[in-house]
Amino acid sequence: MGGDVIGLVAVILSLGIPIAGMFTYYRVRQLRSQERLAAIARGVDIPMEPETSQASHSRRWGILCISGAVGYIATFAAIARVASERDAMAAAAFGFIPLAVGIGYLIDAFVTRREHTA
Numbered sequence: 001m002g003g004d005v006i007g008l009v010a011v012i013l014s015l016g017i018p019i020a021g022m023f024t025y026y027r028v029r030q031l032r033s034q035e036r037l038a039a040i041a042r043g044v045d046i047p048m049e050p051e052t053s054q055a056s057h058s059r060r061w062g063i064l065c066i067s068g069a070v071g072y073i074a075t076f077a078a079i080a081r082v083a084s085e086r087d088a089m090a091a092a093a094f095g096f097i098p099l100a101v102g103i104g105y106l107i108d109a110f111v112t113r114r115e116h117t118a
Helices: 002-042 054-083 087-093 096-117
Strands: none
Touching: 054 087, 054 096
């Protein structure tokens, strides 16, 4: 019985958390739109939100990918150390994929910033 409940909870959480995140994102955007429309109806001048640059997008994704990869590698390295299993280090090696992607994003951010300043 315990294994069935764990599987059910895993399925519900793996499907429920992304759906809850999407609903929250939709609701926040809807509330912002309603707020802007109400302000426009009252005649208030609404400044446009500044667009973020390509460099800032690349920098943000680079930082997120690198920090996620380092956490992933550290987690499996700790598991390998505590459990004394060398196979867990093979799983930690998969953390180098998002690490390389994150480094690529950071390089893109620096190149994009240099192109705009030159």
